[in-house]
Amino acid sequence: MDDRTALAERFEEDRSHLTAVAYRMLGSASEADDAVQESWLRASRADVSDVRNLSGWLTTVVGRVCLNMLRSRRTRREEPLDTYDRAQGSAEGRDPEQEALLADSVGLALLVVLDRLAPAERLAFVLHDMFAVPFAEIGPLLDRSPDTARQLASRARRRVKGRTASADADLSRRRLVVDAFLSASRGGDFDALVALLHPDVVLHADRSVIPTPEPVVVRGAHTVAEGAMAATGRALFTGVALVDGKPALAMAPMGRLRLVLGFTIVDGLITEIDVVADPDRVGVLDIGILDD
CATH class of the missing domain: 3.10.450.50 (Nuclear Transport Factor 2; Chain: A,)
Structure with a gap:
């Protein structure tokens, strides 16, 4: 089996995992699908002859694509709410109820908090805390040292927890x-x-x-x-x-x-x-x- 065939088979085997990574990075199923497709286009053009862990390498490829998407994303928070009401069912024909169920399965509150993180913090937290990617691999994606990637994940972790809930018995x-x-x-x-x-x-x-x-x-x-x-x-x-x-x-x-x-x-x-x-x-x- 040549490298290209092995890569294609591994990508299909890992597609659900890669989509899960992308969804947690982007918070949108349609954007996650786009990220996975872009990741395949990049991976298919790469030389993988020296890659020993294709699954791990593909995860980092998706991570880098999502990082670029986050950095270029322009969130227009001033848009009226009815704009988003109309948009709910318009993302590539996706069923809004299916999209909502996916958000529930991950935790909508978690997606909200992740959306507030800086792209580098989000990448470090998602890859390490959710998918156990070592900081030694995360650091190069961010052009940072592993120690800096660890600090970014730690900062994100504190923000995810949010303000401590009151001790109210009710x-x-x-x-x-x-x-x-x-x-x-x-x-x-x-x-x-x-x-x-x-x-x-x-x-x-x-x-x-x-x-x-x-x-x-x-x-x-x-x-x-x-x-x-x-x-x-x-x-x-x-x-x-x-x-x-x-x-x-x-x-x-x-x-x-x-x-x-x-x-x-x-x-x-x-x-x-x-x-x-x-x-x-x-x-x-x-x-x-x-x-x-």
């Missing part, structure tokens, strides 16, 4: 309420939503959520629940995250944070919801993952 119960709100929103269960809301609940939404001259204020359980029902499509790309130390919901199509719902919960009922989409406000929120 934290787990608050998370259950937030989980239930998301589940009811995704399932379009109006009665379940109303049951989670205090009759006099108040929702505040900034002007980036709905293009109005003034921030929106909505009052009453039924009215707030009707608004949540209208946002079922967005709920597909929403997950529970630790936001400023408290359970909240983060909406992140393609792994990029666009909107956060913060909750005030009293005696098991939601009394207030703060919907934040203004890029300046979203950008200063401390986002982390909640332990299962």
Whole structure:
């Protein structure tokens, strides 16, 4: 078997692994597919006669392609949310529900935090902490020393954990309420939503959520629940995250944070919801993952 045939066979055997690496690097299934295809084009033109570990080498090729994509990515956070609503089903014919399930399987909150890392930090963390690539191999991808790559991964690890959750004894119960709100929103269960809301609940939404001259204020359980029902499509790309130390919901199509719902919960009922989409406000929120 010649080197080219061996490489092609190894690539197909490792395709699912390489796609998993790319997805965690990019947060978008369509972009991950593009990265894997570009990686094959590069690998097929390379001299692999001296490569002893084709799987490891292919992983680094994908890592480098994703690093370049991250560095060149221009995230336009000022775009209105309806732009992303329309885009959900437009990525190469992908089913939005399948894309959402993939995000759930990885952890949407994790994708959000990874998106906030510098490209070098993201590469070091993903390759080392998720796929056990040695820092001796990561360093050259970044044109850095292995020790510097180790420091980048350590810095990323701290950011992934986010601000320590409060020692509030009700934290787990608050998370259950937030989980239930998301589940009811995704399932379009109006009665379940109303049951989670205090009759006099108040929702505040900034002007980036709905293009109005003034921030929106909505009052009453039924009215707030009707608004949540209208946002079922967005709920597909929403997950529970630790936001400023408290359970909240983060909406992140393609792994990029666009909107956060913060909750005030009293005696098991939601009394207030703060919907934040203004890029300046979203950008200063401390986002982390909640332990299962």
